[in-house]
Amino acid sequence: MDGGSHKNWPIPRPGPIAGEAGVSDDALLAQIGVGDMAAWEAIIDRHLPAVGRYAAYVLGDTAQGEDVTQETFIRLMKKAQTWEAGGASLKSWLYRVARNLCIDHKRKKRPEPIEHAEHLSDPVDGHATDRRIDIANSVRTALAALPERQQTAIVLVHYQGFSGRETADLLDISVEAVESLLARARRSLRQALQPEATELLGEE
């Protein structure tokens, strides 16, 4: 990275813990609070990709997801100096902030349709590529049509690998309520995606 833009700032002594895999988020945040760039990068490497994917899934747009991710981490940077170790987990805090930002973002913007996706392309059959893009767009549209909490629950559990307990903590509801949200979401998605699902199964 280009560190030139920071050369006028006092350079704090890097903490010996920054960058070590076993270091807790709380310890890294304490280092960030005193200006440790290595700790900042370690936190980014640890959490940014997952938060970014979450925001992109929820918003249905990678660029918008990156905007939300950037804002989420800027808020974390400001929060680091007053972060209380032993309180809420950083993972939970990040997803809460990202979720709220996604809600705000969705009120303002509509996602752009997928037009080019290299990972969906079939080098032999261009028609198959177009069809897969269509199906991906259908899934995205169906996800976007879900109520916000159902959508968040599906994204967290199906795409992000969250457990029911983790999702319940994030949404401040019981595990049973999460399972109810998931079941209702999957019913709606099944109805919306039945043709696409049958077609995909036929390809297997």
Place this chain on the structure above:
Amino acid sequence: MSDKIEPMTLDRMRDLIEAYGAEPDRWPSSERERALLFLETSKEAQDILAESKVLDTALDALPEPDMSQGIKSRVLDAFTPANPIAANENVGLVAAITQWHPQSNGSWLRAAAAAIVFGVLCGVGGAQIFAPPSTVIITQPALPEFEPLIQNEVAALTLNGELPAILADTGAQPEPTNEDTEEDSEIPLI
């Protein structure tokens, strides 16, 4: 320990699959093993699982978002290390400056601020502080072209808190005169 583990039922199996889908890795770890055992012997559970797999397959058609390389750089570049002024907008000026300069403990700044305040007080009010009662201050003669102003306005200042008109309204300056007076203006202190 006599914790009794509830056996898996078809109803619970259905609830699990309807909520978490057909992939056992998404099921709660505390129930996964029992659910898998139940699945081996229940044809109904297998049918529910197969139906749920259709939706899982459709959901998996949505590709994983491919984050750009630039996002990490953007977030890294946004880092403003040791920036307590931005982090705490309520800090005072002295505190802000001393926090910004890590070598400073603030004592020299406080001393400097106190010296400035003391100097201003002495400069403005020194005469009043040290002059005995009923003493008058003798002003120096002004330049001829400003002398009428001083005589008419400033010299009338009696230090009673009233702002001279010449200072209050600079747009209404009197015409200068050629009167040449050497008289000192006397300003009573009280």
